[in-house]
Amino acid sequence: MKRLALAVDDALTMRKLVAFTLRSAGFDVLEAQDGVAALEVLRTNAVDLIITDVNMPRMDGITFTREARQTPHGRGIPILVLTTESDAEKKNLARAAGATAWIVKPFQQPQLLALVGRVIPGSVPTPA
Amino acid sequence: MNQDLQQQFVRDMLTESYDGLDRYDRAILLLERQAADTETLNDIFRVVHTLKGTAGCLGFHRIEKLAHAGENLLDALRNGLLAPTPAIASGLLRLSDGLRTLLQTIEATTTDAGAADHTALIADLHDLRLNPAGPAASSPPAHEPLPAADPTPAVSDLASAAAPVDPAAETSALSDGESATWGLFDPLPDAAPAIAAHAAATAPTPSAAAARVSPAPAAPSPTTPAVGETSGRNSALAASSVRVDVALLDRLMNLVGELVLSRNQLVQLAQTRHLRPEAVTEISQRLNLVTTELQEGVMKTRMQPIGNIWGKFPRIVRDIAHELGKQVRLQTVGNETELDRTIIESIRDPLTHIIRNAIDHGIESPEKRSAAGKTAEGQLLMRAYHEGGQVNIEIIDDGAGLNLARIRQKAVEKKLMSAEEAARLSDREATNIVFLPGFSTAEQITNVSGRGVGMDVVKTNIEKIGGSVDIQSAFGQGTTIKIKIPLTLAIVPALIVRAGGDRFAIPQVSLLELVRLEGAAATAALEKVYDTPVFRLRGHLLPLIFLHRELKLPGPTQLDAVNIVVLQADQRTFGLVVDDICDTEEIVVKPLGKHLKSLPMFAGATIMGDGRVALILDALGLAQHSRVVSEAHERARTSAVSDDGSSQSAHLTQLLLFSLPGRARLALPLDQAARLEEIAPKSIETSGAREAVQYRGQIMPLLRLGRYLPGAEDPAATGESLQVIVYQHAGLSIGLVVGHIHDIIAQELAIQPGSAAPGLVGSAVIQGHITDLVDIPAILQSAGLSFAHAA
Numbered sequence: 001m002k003r004l005a006l007a008v009d010d011a012l013t014m015r016k017l018v019a020f021t022l023r024s025a026g027f028d029v030l031e032a033q034d035g036v037a038a039l040e041v042l043r044t045n046a047v048d049l050i051i052t053d054v055n056m057p058r059m060d061g062i063t064f065t066r067e068a069r070q071t072p073h074g075r076g077i078p079i080l081v082l083t084t085e086s087d088a089e090k091k092n093l094a095r096a097a098g099a100t101a102w103i104v105k106p107f108q109q110p111q112l113l114a115l116v117g118r119v120i121p122g123s124v125p126t127p128a
Numbered sequence: 129m130n131q132d133l134q135q136q137f138v139r140d141m142l143t144e145s146y147d148g149l150d151r152y153d154r155a156i157l158l159l160e161r162q163a164a165d166t167e168t169l170n171d172i173f174r175v176v177h178t179l180k181g182t183a184g185c186l187g188f189h190r191i192e193k194l195a196h197a198g199e200n201l202l203d204a205l206r207n208g209l210l211a212p213t214p215a216i217a218s219g220l221l222r223l224s225d226g227l228r229t230l231l232q233t234i235e236a237t238t239t240d241a242g243a244a245d246h247t248a249l250i251a252d253l254h255d256l257r258l259n260p261a262g263p264a265a266s267s268p269p270a271h272e273p274l275p276a277a278d279p280t281p282a283v284s285d286l287a288s289a290a291a292p293v294d295p296a297a298e299t300s301a302l303s304d305g306e307s308a309t310w311g312l313f314d315p316l317p318d319a320a321p322a323i324a325a326h327a328a329a330t331a332p333t334p335s336a337a338a339a340r341v342s343p344a345p346a347a348p349s350p351t352t353p354a355v356g357e358t359s360g361r362n363s364a365l366a367a368s369s370v371r372v373d374v375a376l377l378d379r380l381m382n383l384v385g386e387l388v389l390s391r392n393q394l395v396q397l398a399q400t401r402h403l404r405p406e407a408v409t410e411i412s413q414r415l416n417l418v419t420t421e422l423q424e425g426v427m428k429t430r431m432q433p434i435g436n437i438w439g440k441f442p443r444i445v446r447d448i449a450h451e452l453g454k455q456v457r458l459q460t461v462g463n464e465t466e467l468d469r470t471i472i473e474s475i476r477d478p479l480t481h482i483i484r485n486a487i488d489h490g491i492e493s494p495e496k497r498s499a500a501g502k503t504a505e506g507q508l509l510m511r512a513y514h515e516g517g518q519v520n521i522e523i524i525d526d527g528a529g530l531n532l533a534r535i536r537q538k539a540v541e542k543k544l545m546s547a548e549e550a551a552r553l554s555d556r557e558a559t560n561i562v563f564l565p566g567f568s569t570a571e572q573i574t575n576v577s578g579r580g581v582g583m584d585v586v587k588t589n590i591e592k593i594g595g596s597v598d599i600q601s602a603f604g605q606g607t608t609i610k611i612k613i614p615l616t617l618a619i620v621p622a623l624i625v626r627a628g629g630d631r632f633a634i635p636q637v638s639l640l641e642l643v644r645l646e647g648a649a650a651t652a653a654l655e656k657v658y659d660t661p662v663f664r665l666r667g668h669l670l671p672l673i674f675l676h677r678e679l680k681l682p683g684p685t686q687l688d689a690v691n692i693v694v695l696q697a698d699q700r701t702f703g704l705v706v707d708d709i710c711d712t713e714e715i716v717v718k719p720l721g722k723h724l725k726s727l728p729m730f731a732g733a734t735i736m737g738d739g740r741v742a743l744i745l746d747a748l749g750l751a752q753h754s755r756v757v758s759e760a761h762e763r764a765r766t767s768a769v770s771d772d773g774s775s776q777s778a779h780l781t782q783l784l785l786f787s788l789p790g791r792a793r794l795a796l797p798l799d800q801a802a803r804l805e806e807i808a809p810k811s812i813e814t815s816g817a818r819e820a821v822q823y824r825g826q827i828m829p830l831l832r833l834g835r836y837l838p839g840a841e842d843p844a845a846t847g848e849s850l851q852v853i854v855y856q857h858a859g860l861s862i863g864l865v866v867g868h869i870h871d872i873i874a875q876e877l878a879i880q881p882g883s884a885a886p887g888l889v890g891s892a893v894i895q896g897h898i899t900d901l902v903d904i905p906a907i908l909q910s911a912g913l914s915f916a917h918a919a
Contacts, residue, residue, distance in 0.1 A: 011178035013141040017185050020133065055174055084177070084199075095313045103310035106184025106192065115310045 002028045003123055004045065008038040008052035008064065009082070014105070018051050018082075021109045025116065025124045035059025035067070042073050049120060050079045051112075053105075054090055062090070066097040078119035082107070134186070135238070141182045142235055148175035149224050149231075153443040156224070159205075160217040160446070169206035176202055179227065183240075190240045191230045197253040198223040210260050219256045221443070222249055370469060372429045380429070383422045390415045423619065423714075430470070431615075434512045434521070435463030437476045441483060445508065448487045455494050455505040456487055462512035467519045467615055474593050475521070475613065478586040482523050482609050483508070485583070490527030490607050500604065502526065514615075518637060521611040530601035532558045542567060559599050563587045591748070594637075594731070622715045622734075624742065625693060626708035628681025631742040633715050633734055634693060638747035640701060642709060643692040650690040663692060663703055667874070670694065672703045673754045675745075678729065697748040704750065713737075717744065729753050781877045783894065783901075784853065785870040788833060788840040793899040794866075795892075800904055802856035804869055806849040823861060828854070829913060830863045836907045837887050843867040855904055862913060864904070886910070 005027045009015035012033075019029040030045060032038035034056040042050075050068065054061035061081055068074030078100040083090050091102055103115050117124035155172045158164040180195035198220065204210040226246045234240050393411050397403065438460050449456040491497075491506030498504050509524040536550040539561050553561075561567060562583045583597075590597050595613035614620065614637060622633040623642075643665065645653050654672070655662050661672040672692065676683045684707045692703040715734035724730070728749030736742050782798035805823075812819050812830065819830040830852070834842035843850065843865065852863040879890040879901060887910070889901040 010174065011144065011182060013137060013144050013182045014178065014185065016140060017137060017182070020137075055177055057171070057174070082181075084181070099313060101310065101312040105181040107309065108185075111309055115312075118312060 002026060003048040003120070004028045004030065005049040005051065006030045006032060006038060006041055006045070006047045008032045008035065008050065008056070008061065010034050010053065010056040014053065014082075018112070021112050022049075022051070022116070024109075025113050027123075035061065035064030038064055039067055039071070042068055042071055046073050048077060048123075049116065050074070050077065051082065052079065053082045054094070062093045062097045065094060065099050069098040080115060080119065137186055138234065138238065141179075141186060142231055144182070145175075145179050145227070145231055148179065149228055150439045151175065152224050153221065154439065156217055156220045157442050157446055159212045159220070160214065162212065164212070166206065169202070173199065173202040173206050176223075176227075188230070188234060188240045190245055191227060191234075194223070194226055194230065194246050194250055197250040198227075201253050201257050204257055210257065213260045216256050216260055219249075219253055223253060370429070370432070376425060376428055380422070380425045383418055383425060386414075386418045387422065390418055427468075427619070430468050431466040432469045432472050433464045433466050434472065434519075435460070437472055437479070438463055438510060441479075441510065444480060445483060445487065448484055452488060453493060454487060454491055456491055456508055457505050458508045458510070460510045465512040465514060465519060467613070471593055471613055471615075474589065475595075475611070478589045478611075479510075479521070479523070481583075481586050483510075486523060486525040486527065486607065486609075490525040490529075492528050496528075518612050518614055521613070523609045523611075524606065526606040529603040529605050529607055530559060530562070530599070531603055535559075535561050539564070539567065559601060562599065563597070594635075596748075619714055619716055621712060622744065623693065623712050624710040624736075625675070625691075625704075625706040626710060627675040627706045628679065628683070630681065631710065631736065631740070632675070632706075633713070633742050633744045634695070634704075634747070635731070635744065636712065638695050638697060640694040640696050643694060643703070644709075645690040645692070647688065650688070654690070665694070665703075668701075670701060670703045672705055673750060674705045676707065678750065678754055695747040695751075697751040700751070702751055704745075715742075715744070782872060782874045783877075784872055785894070785899070786851075786853070786866045786868060787870065788837065788867045789843055790834075791837060791840040791900065793894070793897050794837075794902055795894060795899050796853070796902045796904060798872055800855055800857075802854045802861065805852045805854055805863070807852050807863070808849055812850075821863060823854070823863070826861065828861045828863050830865055831907070831911055831913065832865045833902070833907070834865070834867075836910060837902070862908065 003026070005019075005022045007015050007018040007022065007029055008031075009018065010033050015031050015033070019031055022029045027049070030041050030047065032041050035052075036058045038050070038052065039059075041047075052061040052064055056064075059067075065079050065081065068079060079098065081091075081094040081099045081102045082105045083094065083102050084105055094102060100119055101115055103112060113124045152172045152175045155164055155168045158168060176195050176198045180192050180199055183189075183191035183195065201210070201216070201220070205212060205216070210216070226249050229244070230240050230246075233242060390411060394415070397407055397411060400407075441460070442458055445456055445458045486508055487506075491508070492500070492502075494504035497506065507524075507526045509522070511520075511522045511524070513520055532555055535558055536553065539545050540547050540550050544561070544564055544567065550558075563586075564584060567582055567584070587597050590611055590613065593613060595611055598610045598612075599607065600610070601607040621636040623636060623639055625632050625634060643663070653663055655664065655669075661674070662669045663672055664670070670692075674683075675681075691706050691709050693706055693709065694701055694703050713736075715736075717732045718734060719732050720727070720730060729746055730749070731744045731746035733741050733743050783795045784798045784801050785793070785795050787794060807821055811821055813821065815827055815829070819832075820827050821830060822828070832842045834840045851866050851869050853866055853869070855862045855864055873894065875894060877892055879892050887903055887907045889903045891898050891900045893899070
């Protein structure tokens with residue numbers, strides 16, 4: 001069975017890029033445009049992985065991570081946070097909120113997949 | 129990621145970023161006024177932040193670098209570390225110009241390698257963060273290329289563009305892996321070596337190479353032609369894609385399904401041997417319904433709110449006002465007004481031009497405004513609304529208004545007309561001089577306007593899409609420019625008429641009313657003024673054009689009726705005489721071929737239900753071709769109207785003029801007269817002591833007015849007939865016997881009561897003569913016929 005991921009970003013292009021990268025690695029991907037929408041998705045879907053942006057309207061990625069950890073579906077899964085390289089502070093906040101890993105935006109697709117492969121071993125096919 | 133997908137992502141990024149930057153510009157203008165709240169600042173921070181991230185992922189490193197510099201500055205602003213200053217606002221606007229230029233370069237060439245790298249701007253943005261007031265006067269934007277000129281330096285950059293942007297550094301960053309670009313918060317004990325190996329292994333795969341836009345193969349060929357194309361602020365991208373509501377799309381799909389069903393039924397029906405007529409009716413009704421709904425639906429997908437282009441105007445207004453040292457506040461009303469997207473595109477430039485004009489020529493400098501007792505800040509209002517199947521757009525300024533004397537003088541100086549001609553012009557005509565080619569009133573040719581492209585181009589462009597432009601101006605108080613444009617150009621409701629055996633379509637927008645004259649009325653009603661055939665329509669002279677004469681077609685064989693189509697063109701009305709008026713239809717407009725474009729009378733052609741072609745008439749073109757809308761007729765009309773004693777004032781009273789022997793000019797309000805009758809004296813009977821006639825099955829008492837008005841006499845009973853005005857009140861009729869009934873006129877009543885005699889309300893000057901107004905209720909009272917008893 002395919003694994004299910006949730007991509008959270010208010011920027012449509014970035015969200016699609018993340019979703020595309022995950023789909024190319026065999027995931028099914030749900031999308032949400034901010035933390036509020038993502039929590040709604042999470043309420044009814046048991047996902048295997050969340051990748052979220054930090055800076056979003058309505059509810060940012062840090063708050064979303066914290067809230068998601070309180071939900072049945074968000075408790076035990078990896079949550080990856082997309083940050084910008086300068087944001088050491090954000091990284092710490094994300095860690096405190098319960099994020100599993102971080103990746104710098106802009107990212108290269110192999111980097112993202114490598115990280116996903118790390119947090120869910122065997123989920124990403126090893127390149128030949 | 130393959131090439132198609134990459135391009136799809138790039139297109140998405142461009143659309144998203146252009147939208148974002150428009151929002152960004154508006155927010156910076158708020159910032160400049162110190163009116164931006166935290167939410168706005170967060171929003172524009174996200175715009176730049178997102179652009180940086182997306183561009184980076186897609187390999188556009190110049191955008192990433194520039195956005196990064198802006199992001200730092202915006203971050204400091206939104207966190208309150210910096211207070212906004214004019215220098216910061218200017219810097220941030222230059223940032224959006226720079227980003228737009230880069231995006232446009234990407235749109236045209238698929239890479240940003242050929243674009244300017246904006247080193248100076250990046251340095252300035254960095255400086256602003258440390259020194260918010262800006263380097264005092266040392267850094268006007270002059271050393272930064274203007275946005276429009278930006279792609280030019282790109283040519284010199286071509287050499288460097290050929291070389292990929294530091295790909296080696298990128299790749300090595302990738303294999304550096306965890307520490308620099310990603311990591312786990314709680315690394316597993318055996319993580320590090322495995323990840324490094326994994327990352328290194330992924331790097332050389334084809335997908336990794338394609339994920340970065342590799343500029344080397346793409347750059348050389350497309351860059352060169354693109355340089356010119358990117359110069360505009362407006363992107364072609366906006367025109368090539370459109371967003372449609374999903375619900376609407378579903379509805380359309382549904383309708384197409386219905387259409388297919390109907391088609392199937394029709395096909396089946398065509399194969400049926402014995403055709404039931406009802407079946408054909410049914411299917412045609414169904415097709416009719418589906419087609420109409422489909423048409424409406426598809427039209428809706430093409431509709432866009434006018435706010436889409438208005439969004440750019442605050443920035444334009446700000447830039448022009450700054451350049452000219454003026455203060456202008458722009459207000460927009462009706463942003464949600466929708467119109468066809470092709471029309472939206474074609475009014476963008478005319479509107480921009482009008483706005484430039486309004487600020488440059490209309491709105492005065494703050495000192496002049498204060499001296500004139502106005503606020504230092506000029507007001508500019510843009511308003512859009514739907515009215516009668518058209519969209520009206522008004523651009524209203526409270527500036528100096530048009531100086532008609534100066535315009536006349538200038539027109540003579542520019543040899544557009546002689547001094548006598550200029551002096552003869554009516555104010556309305558003088559106003560319209562600004563639409564003449566080669567006319568510009570600016571005392572000084574400024575950088576902003578007066579570069580040879582004038583209001584004539586605006587007018588031509590608006591008229592090209594079937595619209596019209598009108599200027600109203602009050603000297604010293606401001607100018608209003610009103611543009612009327614059709615909602616769409618593709619399908620228009622039209623009236624089908626016939627002349628000389630051919631059918632013609634007249635778009636409903638120019639149609640006012642239809643008049644049909646039959647029999648004797650037809651020949652009697654047509655008059656001539658200054659050799660022009662005219663028709664007196666409710667007191668106004670309507671110049672007439674005979675369509676068959678205009679188009680040199682054979683005239684109608686017998687003239688038993690005259691059909692007049694009353695049309696409006698350029699604010700004037702005229703009548704078009706046609707042989708026959710058929711029906712109204714929605715027609716699909718097909719443009720005429722190039723060789724027929726020069727015929728002003730035709731706006732296009734359409735195909736009728738029976739498959740034959742009908743030409744579409746252009747009301748304005750027809751009027752100009754037959755010279756019916758020149759000012760001479762306008763004057764003729766106006767003077768004829770004043771001869772009539774009527775004008776189009778709101779306070780008109782309609783009066784019935786009549787006379788009695790001894791009293792030549794009497795009048796009573798027309799609304800008191802139910803009808804006018806002639807009765808034979810021998811039909812008068814007496815009922816009690818009173819004269820009466822049988823009228824519509826009732827007994828109508830007669831009242832000889834002459835006996836109740838001083839100085840008047842009863843008309844002699846000549847034995848032929850008596851003129852009777854039937855006065856009606858509370859269901860009862862009374863016949864007023866008068867001498868002669870002359871006319872019905874409408875005019876503003878100024879009654880002077882001083883001279884009132886018994887039975888008269890007073891007198892007024894009507895058609896240049898003193899006329900007495902009869903007080904019918906008072907006379908009835910004195911005659912003992914008061915309705916007070918009857919009621």
